[in-house]
Amino acid sequence: MxxxxxxxxxxxxxxxxxxxxxxxxxxxxxxxxxxxxxxxxxxxxxxxxxxxxxxxxxxxxxxxxxxxxxxxRSFESFPPVERNAPFDEVIADSCSVAVSHRELSPLWTRQLQYLPVDDQTELRARLRAMNRAFGELIRSRREDLTAREAGLLAWSIQSILASPGHFTVSIPQPEFAAQLASACHSVAFADIVGSKRSSTKRDAVLRPASRRERLLQGAITLFGQNGIHKTSMEDIGAAAGVSGPSLYTHFDSKEAILDAALDRGTHTLWITLNSALRSNDDPRNALREIVHGYVELVNSWLSIATLAASPLGAPKSAKAQQREYVGEWVALLRECRSDLDKAQAQVLVHAALAVIHDGSRGSRKVDFSIGDLQILATAVLGLSAVD
Missing domain, CATH: 1.10.357.10 (Tetracycline Repressor, domain 2)
Structure with missing residues (x-):
């Protein structure tokens, strides 16, 4: 030695x-x-x-x-995807790896930004190569799809495979993997052909008069674009048109802005959810409406998913509210599907949320429309977009 x-x-x-x-x-x-x-x-x-x-x-x-x-090393954990391989076998093997190596997703989605540009380029190229392989596998079963459509389905499968890294659930690994495989299969055969192609992104034109609100909205935008650690208070002030001592009048730190953003986002999600519950007596219609509202919110300035994934973390109160919010999805899904127990429903809900989050973020430089995301998320849940 x-x-x-x-x-x-x-x-x-x-x-x-x-x-x-x-x-x-x-x-x-x-x-x-x-x-x-x-x-x-x-x-x-x-x-x-x-x-x-x-x-x-x-x-x-x-x-x-x-x-x-x-x-x-994490990329090497996944089995190779070949165009002529048995689809169910590839999905089952991939889901088993995703469940047994739940740390992979947070590494790919949260940590790549800290690497030198050359390493980021290399590793993101590996993600795209994996996407192309899944896309070719899907197109070998669905010749009606364009390359773009197959790519969207492939990215959604990758989001499902990544979802176990973002939550905990008490369920045996084989059963966990089986639920993920079911979600992947539903997505692979989802009907997105002809879905609305409009961009999910909206550029804000008007800004509020309130300095506090401008700071809050500017911070949310910058956190989503650049990450929290790469965003300074001065960056936030510049985006809001506020500088000097005025910058700290409303928020004394970046963490205070993050707390306010999470609080705002969580309350807005609850308002949308409760509106859907009050206006529907069918759990399927209510859940579809909630999915629709969630996609709309995540694709606007309110990217609570990006903020909640921050290494800085969310306050305990916000995390508790987020768990309760997800619990409403789980309860509604179980009303729609009597075949699911609570843990199985949790797996599917988190997989659907992962598809929405990743498709909305735009980090993969693919154009998911709001219509695409609604169809794909409801497919993951085992529901049709419409009856």
């Missing part, structure tokens, strides 16, 4: 195991997902592995290179 490979003090191990690099990658993945890349130090990773910081730097010269290696 070299001096650089000495074991950290009080470590139970006396020799370096052969799988040291795998231990480092696993420890780093856990910490990046739990705490977010900016908060994790090389020292914390070394401590989790049980080695010195010097030993860790011997393997990886910096944190960004370590993150890149973690993400590359």
């Amino acid at each position: 070299t001096a650089d490979e000495t074991i950290a003090p009080d470590s139970p191990r006396a020799t370096r195991p052969k799988d040291r690099k795998q231990q480092i990658l696993s420890a780093a993945a856990d910490l990046f997902v739990r705490d977010g890349f900016p908060q994790v130090t090389m020292g914390a990773i070394a401590e989790k592995v049980g080695i010195t910081a010097g030993a860790l730097y011997r393997h990886y010269p910096n944190k960004a290179e370590l993150l890149a290696s973690v993400v590359r």
